[in-house]
Amino acid sequence: MTAPIIRGMGHSVKRKEDARFLRGKGTYIDDVKLPGMLYMDIVRSPYAHANITKIDASKALALPGVLAVITGKDLDAAGLAWMPTLMGDKQMVLPIDRVVYQAQEVAAVIATERYIAADAVALVEVEYEPLQPVIDPFKALQADSPLVRPDREQKTNHIWHWEAGDAAQTDAAFQQAEVVIQQDLYIPRIHVSSIETCGCVASFDKVAGKLTIYMTTQAPHVIRTVFSLVSGIPEHKIRVISPDIGGGFGGKVPVYPGYVIATVASLQTGHPIKWIEDRSENLQADSFARDYHISAELAAKRDGTIQALRVKTLADHGAFDAAANPSKFPAGLFSIITGSYNLDAAHVEVDGVYTNKPPGGVAYRCSFRVTEAVHTIERLVDRLAQELHMDPADVRFKNFIQPEQFPYKSPTGWEYDSGNYPAALRKAMEKVGYADLRREQAEKRARGDLMGIGISTFTEIVGAGPSHTFDILGIKMFDSAEIRVHPTGSAIVRIGVQSQGQGHETTFAQIVAEELGLPVENITVEHGDTDTAPYGLGTYASRSTPTAGAATAVAARKIREKAKHIAAHLLEVSPDDLEWTDHQFQVKGAPSRVVTMTQIAFAAYTNHPQGMEAGLEAVDYYDPPNLTFPFGAYICVVDIDRGTGAVTIRRFVAVDDCGNIINPMIVEGQIHGGLTMGMAPSLMEAITYDENGNMQQGTLMEYLLPTAMETPAWETDKTTTPSPHHPFGAKGVGESATVGAPPAIANAVVDALSHLGVTHMDIPITPWAVYSILEQAGAAEV
């Protein structure tokens, strides 16, 4: 009997979900339509900081089709004017008397039609008394600064202090250092700006007493629990459904006030309520990413050996600490900042600060604060190379954690699972033709032309997490899978994580196919419905494969163990006489005596051994023993226009190592997207505020998402270093490229200008920043 064709691990299986997306048959949030549905639109504050003296809704309520105008006072009466954030802070749902950032929700209008709701928003009259806004986080800490949050007991804009590593040991290393590199870096505020904005349809069934919320969320189960705790509605009476999600990248992890207000409106009216953000609302009010002001120092020997790292950071969190980090990690996993290098000591401090800006501190397609960390260390290593007149590749080779050092304990306390950093960099250098490029650069430089080569050899930290350390609001960061094999040999898998384009319906089916020997096309994957899927923490921080992927494999192995007993029964041998070969059970030494999983599945319902439970299913809640540490080596080549300062990425080679790969096609796609979202904040995207707290990039005309014309043709390759603790050796990949790309680009630009005395440029690197250097150095085209 020939083995079944299953197309499991390592196959570039075409995506199952594409069937509906290609035909325009996806169901995104705005596609959900329910009978009797009403529309919600939101009145927002033009001011960053103001007292609300009056809200007059009479004109809005007089408009035909308007059913209600909800204000903070209405919510306050129900005890819902504030909600808890994931970081132990609280956040206004609707303000009672004060707004604390521009575009903050002030009131909500409920109307029969979308267009009428928009008209009514314009008719709600709000009187404000503007207050001095707190914009600069450094000034926010001065004694005379206005308070962003007078509601708090502590009368300061300082939120928290966090640190990792050994201060004394680090200071000692610095005292003896032969070379100290100091660099300030600002990693600007940016926005994920998924092409689909956020929204929900909240529907309360009064008869059943059940609340169903369709919501653009990356974490439906946690949302259900939080909604239950806040509203008092029993958790079994709440169903959260994540429909198809038009991109998440971290921006769809938080609970936005709109979700809560729509839910309250549905509870009050008994009608389904639809709320869909427009793009300006999304850009101006939804959670931001980054906004880290970093001051870093590196201690090294003259020969280029790096010894210690010391970092102080001010984190601008906006008006509420509504970041989406694990509870014990207010600065996320920023302490991965020692990167791929073997340091003796490190000490990292972060202070969180309130300002009159939207809350957040979510990811931008990166694991918690890893991008900020990687940018810092990769820039410092380049600065060290420049200082010592060494090639940046050589400095890296000299300082890499060596393959035999894994598992490696970092000075800030992480245990890296596996890695081979020199191999990845060597591969990238070969692929890009590093030596030739350096020769070309020297020739060009002699002619006055500018080109640069930038390296980034990053280490990611993903897959939170071991539950002893990682939780969100007390809920441990495990993840789950449930598999049921049907009698005819097909199966359904339900998982606790939520796809936003990663292709879970395909890759999780491949995991099961591999583990159970069932053809991939016979396996259905479901997620996103809290009534049916097992409890999980959701998809962000590249955790799906490390956690739910592992759970899926472990659940499948539980099934396989039972299947073995059924196979033994069918073959009339002892289970110990069987081996799992070519995705089927075979009697040891008798290759012709086999049973397939399809045969076993049928027997599980029709002919199972007496004394055994019928059926073939299993569930697993997987608590990873450690995080996983994907890594990569990126090399970027840029050309600079001396007349405009424009930076063009000529080539970009990305060698990634994410352990064993389920679907190479999907992994490559993830890397392409991640690289693009790494390039964007390096050269284009940034959010800035004027002195009044006006966000200056409130539309996609000013917030610059790259098009196909700015995006280079990415070149990808891989090395494979399996994770030793993951059931099938995978590590997670969705965000590696976003984390790894920015320093490669920044390093390339600095490299192009290094002979002019340039040692650092903050991102985004604008053409005028480059031009100003050229002009001062007399290198501009005239």
Next chain:
Amino acid sequence: MHFQGEQTINTSVEKVWAFFMDPNAVAQCAPGFQSMEILGPDHFKPKLAIGVGAVKVTFTLDVTLEDMREPSHAAMAAHGMAAGSGVDMRAAMDLTPESATTTHMNWTADVNVSGTLASMGARLLEGVAHKQTDNFFSCLREKLEAAPA
């Protein structure tokens, strides 16, 4: 945004002051003036269609006069909301008689625009606001000089 300017008006300082005490007269110089509600001697609500070309937003401004020192100094604060935007302005002028029939005026205006107009119109806002503020003050001069002696 901070704007300032000065001009010499061929009218006595008393006439200039008297003109400013007449909100209906001053309002004629306000950009896109449509109508006005007078709530008191120092409190008015003019309705203005502010904008240029295709861009036009109708604001009802709440204007109060403050720090009035006849005949040398006057100031006003104005605040209005429309189309998801807020406009806040403080303007002041100092009058110095140069002769019996000429008056020197120094003026300053601080204009803050928030919300949609600020984020949508940022690239053009300063230029347009500057021009409209300039126009307002030069219109005052023209009206004063055109008034019958």
Next chain:
Amino acid sequence: MTTQSVTLTINGEPYTAQVEPRLLLVHFIREVANLTGTHIGCDTTSCGACTILVNGVPAKSCTLFAVQVNGADIRTVEGLEQGDTLSPVQQGFFEEHGLQCGFCTPGMMMTATALLARNPDPSELEIRQAISGNLCRCTGYVNIVKSIQHAAKQMREAQATPTPVTVGAEAGQA
């Protein structure tokens, strides 16, 4: 509130409705005709998620009023598949992994369809230029370019040998 009668032929089917002049074409398509494959991603004609064909010309349907195109022939993503056969562009996106979250995909495919109708053999640069009014946040465009090249090749070959495009096994599942 004044309304006007608007009739559009969408994917060959006539749709008539009394609408306000301010009704955006994208809302006519999504709410009146109930064809929700056309998406909305911005307010400023920047993203192209709402791209459709108006009399064969790709247009951002969030920046047109339905009354402006009264009587027009509209094609949306739902009109790409012929019978049970995916169009070459759909097939290209499937084969080359030209989509991830799928939200920009309908607009991207409509732009690609119009491109290949006028230029059967576009260069990579021509493809990148043609799709530069459509933003994608997931794919980094590399595979979108490949998808369109795949479709172009398939269309050229089909013209050389008139065999219908076959549907891939997975793509056939709805």
Next chain:
Amino acid sequence: MIPNTFEYVAPTSVLEATGLLQQHGADAKLLAGGQSLIPLMKFRLASPAYLIDLQHIPELTTLEERDDGLVIGAMVCESALESSALIRSRYPGIAETSAVVADPLVRNFATIGGNLAHADPANDHPAMMLATRATIIADGARGHRAIPIDDFLVDTFQTSLNPDEILVEIRVPRAAAHTGSAYTKFERKVGDYAIAAVAAQLTLDGDTCTQAGIGLTNVGPKAIRASAAEQFLIGKQMSDEAVIREAARLAAQAAEPTADLRGPAEYKRNVVRTLAARTLRTAAQRARNAS
């Protein structure tokens, strides 16, 4: 983002359209391609009570070269100009301008008339029209009139059109022998307004410049004519790099940039200099090659 309500009218002749303009006065707004106006309406930064759609007026879609020059109807869309064989061969600067307006999808509806009449200093055609010394033909209750482009462009969002007038045509003087034009735009990304852009048209006699037109985009309250640079070039040898550099320097001097999210003012002035030099080289090369 939902616009305010309005009445929609779609006249089929210029006469009917101007009649509607007269009837509704300041409450009415002309709708050409709508690619600038409709977003403004969605933000309710424009809320006309009447929208007069010009797309059904056949006489606004002329595109032909006559003895005295090129005639472009106001409603000719950018993609038509970009792909027109006539424009590409005889007036390449105009084709280049159309090809960098916004993005390819917007260009299928955006019109040259709308681009000019909206008078956004960031719009691309005004500078090119300055370079070609175009004339705007307006039609209104008081009949036709021809407005030189320099008089047409008044200020940010302001033209010299009367409230009851419609921009019906753009007349570009017939390109003389050995004339070349070019447009160079530097933008942050596709779809963006220019950080700066330079339009140029040169007529050469051998290598000697006999006519020069230079327009600048988005470095002032309106498109700017670089007059000093134009005058400097007359009689100069275009293959002389020093000439190009000096003209570029004079063009940069004419710019009145302000700082914004597209860069500091002085930077923009420098970009004008760079772009002016590059554009002049291209225009001169085209003039040499043109018959």
